[in-house]
Amino acid sequence: MPRTISLLSRQAPLASAEHQRATLTALPLAREFGDAAQAAGAWPLRPHAIATLQINVGKLCNQTCRHCHVDAGPDRQEMMSRETMALCLRALASTTIPAVDITGGAPELNPHFRWLVEQATAMGRHVMDRCNLTVLTTAGQADLPEFFARHRVEVVASLPHYRATNTDRQRGDGVYEKSIAALKRLNEAGYGDGRSRLRLVLVTNPVGAYLPPSQASLEAEWKRELLRLHGVAFDALYCITNMPISRYLEWLIESDNLAAYMERLVTAFNPSTVSGLMCRDTLSVGWDGLLYDCDFNQMLDLGVDAASARHIRDFDPAALATRSIVVGRHCFGCTAGAGSSCGGSLAS
Numbered sequence: 193m194p195r196t197i198s199l200l201s202r203q204a205p206l207a208s209a210e211h212q213r214a215t216l217t218a219l220p221l222a223r224e225f226g227d228a229a230q231a232a233g234a235w236p237l238r239p240h241a242i243a244t245l246q247i248n249v250g251k252l253c254n255q256t257c258r259h260c261h262v263d264a265g266p267d268r269q270e271m272m273s274r275e276t277m278a279l280c281l282r283a284l285a286s287t288t289i290p291a292v293d294i295t296g297g298a299p300e301l302n303p304h305f306r307w308l309v310e311q312a313t314a315m316g317r318h319v320m321d322r323c324n325l326t327v328l329t330t331a332g333q334a335d336l337p338e339f340f341a342r343h344r345v346e347v348v349a350s351l352p353h354y355r356a357t358n359t360d361r362q363r364g365d366g367v368y369e370k371s372i373a374a375l376k377r378l379n380e381a382g383y384g385d386g387r388s389r390l391r392l393v394l395v396t397n398p399v400g401a402y403l404p405p406s407q408a409s410l411e412a413e414w415k416r417e418l419l420r421l422h423g424v425a426f427d428a429l430y431c432i433t434n435m436p437i438s439r440y441l442e443w444l445i446e447s448d449n450l451a452a453y454m455e456r457l458v459t460a461f462n463p464s465t466v467s468g469l470m471c472r473d474t475l476s477v478g479w480d481g482l483l484y485d486c487d488f489n490q491m492l493d494l495g496v497d498a499a500s501a502r503h504i505r506d507f508d509p510a511a512l513a514t515r516s517i518v519v520g521r522h523c524f525g526c527t528a529g530a531g532s533s534c535g536g537s538l539a540s
């Protein structure tokens with residue numbers, strides 16, 4: 193059963209990004225990420241054109257999952273203001289960045305979330321919402337499926353497993369039942385039927401200290417089982433590797449799995465994943481407007497290496513295009529096995 197409050201509220205040392213980075217740095221690893229990237233012919237790691245603006249609108253969440261890399265929860269207050277959202281929209285308007293990926297916490301709990309979606313879709317951008325599903329069952333959110341459908345939002349929903357036990361073990365008692373109810377509501381609104389072009393993606397990550405299995409084979413199994421068990425349909429399954437940061441890092445330490453897990457990630461480094469790393473075509477904005485190469489770097493307080501463009505108010509595509517991506521040992525989580533990103537596996 194997950195803890196009920198965040199690292200921050202517990203005043204746990206791992207609430208500090210610096211402490212997390214130091215914990216990873218202290219491990220006796222066989223190689224550094226930069227050496228691995230260099231051997232793969234991709235050093236320094238440079239960005240391609242920005243294809244996705246990923247906006248993290250805050251750490252407030254109705255859940256407190258054990259593996260959360262954001263240290264989100266009902267006790268977190270950090271929230272993007274409408275003014276900062278307006279700066280994100282201004283940046284979007286100055287570019288042709290085609291996609292906006294809204295994440296949190298539970299992004300829908302930000303009071304300006306729907307406004308942001310409306311503005312971004314009115315600009316013709318494809319909007320994705322990282323949804324934990326149970327938020328649809330919270331006060332005032334029951335109409336979210338219809339809101340999403342109206343704005344043709346792609347719903348990228350997290351569900352650890354198609355069975356109850358594994359899901360509730362990672363996310364808390366009763367989460368599975370609520371998640372299935374939310375999926376049925378999304379199906380009713382036209383999501384996942386393959387005809388309405390309302391895309392519903394499920395995201396799964398391992399419950400323990402291992403790498404995700406093959407995405408393609410799991411997707412077929414999940415589609416079959418969710419349909420059989422609950423009559424639920426969806427379009428695609430993304431398998432994501434757990435990153436050794438925040439509450440998952442705490443769990444690795446407490447379960448004495450950290451050294452072995454990191455070794456597993458390093459050993460499984462796959463050079464063919466480097467070209468598709470999400471940091472190469474995504475720019476991540478924190479709740480306070482600071483810019484990062486990805487959501488993971490955001491949680492580790494590793495801002496972009498572009499002195500003149502560290503905040504969305506100073507958004508400068510030219511300066512950002514020439515930056516080097518900031519990496520660390522956590523990056524092995526993106527390159528292990530089939531690779532991992534917000535869009536699932538990177539290699540087959």
Ligand code: SF4
Nearest residue numbers: 253255257260297324
């Ligand atoms: S993993 Fe997602 S749903 Fe769970 S606490 Fe973190 S942000 Fe919330």
Ligand code: SF4
Nearest residue numbers: 470471486488523526
């Ligand atoms: S953690 Fe971020 S910076 Fe590191 S490889 Fe993954 S996406 Fe890139």
